[in-house]
Amino acid sequence: MSPELSQKLAAAVDRMPAFPKSVQAILDLTRDVNCTPKDLVQVIDKDPVVTVKILKVVNSAYYSLPKQITSINHAVVFLGFNTIKNLALGIAAIGMLPKSNAAGFDVQKYLLHSLATANIAKKIASDVDGADPMDCFIAGLLHDFGKVVFAQFLPEEFRQALEVCQRDGSSLHEALRQTIGVDHAVVGGMLVEKWRFAPNLIETIQNMHGDDLKDTPMVACVFAANQISKKLQFGFGGNHYVEALSPAMAKRLGGDLDQVISGLGDLQPLFEEAQVFSKLES
Numbered sequence: 001m002s003p004e005l006s007q008k009l010a011a012a013v014d015r016m017p018a019f020p021k022s023v024q025a026i027l028d029l030t031r032d033v034n035c036t037p038k039d040l041v042q043v044i045d046k047d048p049v050v051t052v053k054i055l056k057v058v059n060s061a062y063y064s065l066p067k068q069i070t071s072i073n074h075a076v077v078f079l080g081f082n083t084i085k086n087l088a089l090g091i092a093a094i095g096m097l098p099k100s101n102a103a104g105f106d107v108q109k110y111l112l113h114s115l116a117t118a119n120i121a122k123k124i125a126s127d128v129d130g131a132d133p134m135d136c137f138i139a140g141l142l143h144d145f146g147k148v149v150f151a152q153f154l155p156e157e158f159r160q161a162l163e164v165c166q167r168d169g170s171s172l173h174e175a176l177r178q179t180i181g182v183d184h185a186v187v188g189g190m191l192v193e194k195w196r197f198a199p200n201l202i203e204t205i206q207n208m209h210g211d212d213l214k215d216t217p218m219v220a221c222v223f224a225a226n227q228i229s230k231k232l233q234f235g236f237g238g239n240h241y242v243e244a245l246s247p248a249m250a251k252r253l254g255g256d257l258d259q260v261i262s263g264l265g266d267l268q269p270l271f272e273e274a275q276v277f278s279k280l281e282s
């Protein structure tokens with residue numbers, strides 16, 4: 001990467017908003033093995049925007065709960081600790097998305113792709129040694145956030161890359177390397193580093209494309225989930241190009257992409273949940 005490009009990307013990342021303090025606190029709690037539901041409730045209760053949006057989703061037809069839920073405390077009881085954590089993180093990520101951009105990038109479809117990838121990554125991780133389902137959910141949710149940086153701050157170059165993919169069905173990360181000089185995984189890694197995420201999460205987001213990917217449980221789960229989400233067309237992150245699992249990933253996950261999909265069973269409920277979460281911004 002040239003010094004000029006490096007400086008340009010650093011400036012773009014600096015212009016992205018910070019992760020809200022309440023959500024940063026939720027992430028910190030996520031890493032604390034002694035964290036209790038009460039700790040989570042106290043953090044969320046201090047953020048009225050997150051509270052209102054969580055209650056909106058909890059009371060949606062999707063969950064069909066027997067009665068109206070009016071507090072985060074009750075929401076945790078009914079839906080569980082991890083679901084509420086995931087919701088809070090989803091709300092934070094959605095809150096940072098621009099309503100429109102000069103690149104013509106469809107943010108709503110991107111969001112659906114990211115949420116579906118997060119849900120699938122969490123499901124895959126539950127059967128993979130050394131993979132933490134919650135961490136895989138977060139990495140899945142944020143794996144493409146570099147595209148948002150490009151759409152906002154390098155819109156012309158990003159539009160060109162999207163058009164190349166649409167024209168010839170090639171991969172977006174290759175097109176971005178041609179038009180900008182780096183792909184979205186590099187910029188996404190810079191962004192989550194700015195947000196002070198855990199090193200394994202930064203490493204995973206940086207290792208979503210290329211020939212020499214790191215062989216870790218989280219990289220395997222999120223990479224596979226991303227390809228599955230594209231293959232089944234759950235949302236749209238800019239192109240439908242599906243990459244094969246590396247031999248190391250296939251060994252870790254128990255087969256190629258089709259075998260992994262077959263082992264996961266019916267993924268429609270996960271996609272429906274992603275659709276519910278994706279409406280949080282409205």
